[in-house]
Amino acid sequence: MENIIEISHVTKDYGRGRGVFDVNFFVREGETLGFLGPNGAGKTTTIRQLMGFIRPDSGKLSVMGRDCFKEADKIHALVGYLPGEIAFIDSMSGMDFIRFVADIKKMNGLGRAQELIEMFELHASGKLKKMSKGMKQKIGIVCAFMNPDTQVYILDEPSSGLDPVMQNRFIDLVLNEKKQGKTILMSSHMFEEIERTCDRAAIIREGKIVAVEEMEKLQAGRQKMMEVTFASSDMAKAFAGEIHGAQYTEGARKVSAKVGKELDTFVKKAGRYTVTDWNVQTQSLEEFFLHFYGGEEGKV
Ligand SMILES: Nc1ncnc2c1ncn2[C@@H]1O[C@H](COP(=O)(O)OP(=O)(O)OP(=O)(O)O)[C@@H](O)[C@H]1O
Known part of the structure; x- marks a missing residue:
C-alpha cells in the first residue's frame, strides 16, 4: 500500500x-x-x-x-x-x-x-x-x-x-x-x-x-486485572501459590492478579480447580500509555 x-x-x-x-x-x-x-x-x-x-x-x-x-x-x-x-x-x-x-x-x-x-x-x-x-x-x-x-x-x-x-x-x-x-x-x-x-x-x-x-x-500488551473465585479457600490458596504477584487473603475464596502476556497459562492453571466466578477488568489504553510512556526518556 x-x-x-x-x-x-x-x-x-x-x-x-x-x-x-x-x-x-x-x-x-x-x-x-x-x-x-x-x-x-x-x-x-x-x-x-x-x-x-x-x-x-x-x-x-x-x-x-x-x-x-x-x-x-x-x-x-x-x-x-x-x-x-x-x-x-x-x-x-x-x-x-x-x-x-x-x-x-x-x-x-x-x-x-x-x-x-x-x-x-x-x-x-x-x-x-x-x-x-x-x-x-x-x-x-x-x-x-x-x-x-x-x-x-x-x-x-x-x-x-x-x-x-x-x-x-x-x-x-x-x-x-x-x-x-x-x-x-x-x-x-x-x-x-x-x-x-x-x-x-x-x-x-x-x-x-x-x-x-x-x-x-x-x-494485546495491556494488562488485565483478573479476579477468580474458587469453590473453596484451599483451592484459592493453592492457586495463589502458583501465580506470581497474586493477591490472596487467608481464608478467602477469591484471588486477584494482574495478567499480561501469560493469559493462557493463567487460565489453564485456574482450570485445574473448581471456579465459581470470574471477573476481568482490562487496563485502559490511557493507563497503558502512562505505564509505558509516562516515565523517563529511554524507557521505551
Ligand atoms: N510559535 C511558537 N513559538 C514558540 N513555541 C511554540 C510555538 N508553537 C508551539 N510552541 C511550543 O512547542 C511545543 C509543542 O506545542 P504543540 O502545540 O505542538 O503541542 P500539542 O501536542 O499540540 O499540545 P496540546 O495537546 O496542548 O495542543 C510546546 O512547548 C509549545 O509551547
Missing part, C-alpha cells in the same frame, strides 16, 4: 527544548492513524507543518506526494482539515462560514454539509460569536468533511468540546469514511476514540516520536 502522508526527519526547534525533533512516520492509503501525546508534546506543531502553515527547519513532509510547504495551496484543496483552534470570522453566521469554506475549497454547492448539519444537530444559522465551543467545533467538522471527494483527512483533536453523544456520532463518521478507503490522521486526547477508530497509533513526547505501533499490538 502507498503512503499517503509522509513525515521524514522533521525538526522545528522553538528553542529551550520546545518544538518537534526528527519526527518520522507515515500514514498508508486507507489507514487511520492516531496521533497521541500529552499537552505540549508537539502534535499541533507537526499537523501545522503538514498543512504548510509552518516551514520545518529540516526534514520533509508530503501528502499524496506533494510537498506540504511548497505546494501548500494544493494541500489545502486536497485535505479535509480540522484545526485545533479554528480562526472564525465572528461577524459571520455558521452557515455563512460553511459557504465561505466551500468557496475556498472550490466546491460546487455545499456537498454533504446539510447531511452533516443534521447528523450533529447543528443550528448553523446563528452568529459565530454567540456560539459555544462545542457548536463551533461542529462547524469545523462540517467544513472538514463536507466535500465528498476528499480522500485525506488531517484532524487536530476533532472531538474536543463535543458531548459524549456527539463524540460517538463523530466516531461513526470516521468509521464510515474509513469504510470508503479514506486516509485519516487524527490527534486526540481521547483514548477511546483512538481505540475505536485507528489502525495504528504514533505516540509523541517532548517533541519526539517514542513509538509507532499497531493498535492490535497495543491492545
Whole structure:
C-alpha cells in the first residue's frame, strides 16, 4: 500500500527544548492513524507543518506526494482539515462560514454539509460569536468533511468540546469514511476514540516520536486485572501459590492478579480447580500509555 502522508526527519526547534525533533512516520492509503501525546508534546506543531502553515527547519513532509510547504495551496484543496483552534470570522453566521469554506475549497454547492448539519444537530444559522465551543467545533467538522471527494483527512483533536453523544456520532463518521478507503490522521486526547477508530497509533513526547505501533499490538500488551473465585479457600490458596504477584487473603475464596502476556497459562492453571466466578477488568489504553510512556526518556 502507498503512503499517503509522509513525515521524514522533521525538526522545528522553538528553542529551550520546545518544538518537534526528527519526527518520522507515515500514514498508508486507507489507514487511520492516531496521533497521541500529552499537552505540549508537539502534535499541533507537526499537523501545522503538514498543512504548510509552518516551514520545518529540516526534514520533509508530503501528502499524496506533494510537498506540504511548497505546494501548500494544493494541500489545502486536497485535505479535509480540522484545526485545533479554528480562526472564525465572528461577524459571520455558521452557515455563512460553511459557504465561505466551500468557496475556498472550490466546491460546487455545499456537498454533504446539510447531511452533516443534521447528523450533529447543528443550528448553523446563528452568529459565530454567540456560539459555544462545542457548536463551533461542529462547524469545523462540517467544513472538514463536507466535500465528498476528499480522500485525506488531517484532524487536530476533532472531538474536543463535543458531548459524549456527539463524540460517538463523530466516531461513526470516521468509521464510515474509513469504510470508503479514506486516509485519516487524527490527534486526540481521547483514548477511546483512538481505540475505536485507528489502525495504528504514533505516540509523541517532548517533541519526539517514542513509538509507532499497531493498535492490535497495543491492545494485546495491556494488562488485565483478573479476579477468580474458587469453590473453596484451599483451592484459592493453592492457586495463589502458583501465580506470581497474586493477591490472596487467608481464608478467602477469591484471588486477584494482574495478567499480561501469560493469559493462557493463567487460565489453564485456574482450570485445574473448581471456579465459581470470574471477573476481568482490562487496563485502559490511557493507563497503558502512562505505564509505558509516562516515565523517563529511554524507557521505551
Ligand atoms: N510559535 C511558537 N513559538 C514558540 N513555541 C511554540 C510555538 N508553537 C508551539 N510552541 C511550543 O512547542 C511545543 C509543542 O506545542 P504543540 O502545540 O505542538 O503541542 P500539542 O501536542 O499540540 O499540545 P496540546 O495537546 O496542548 O495542543 C510546546 O512547548 C509549545 O509551547
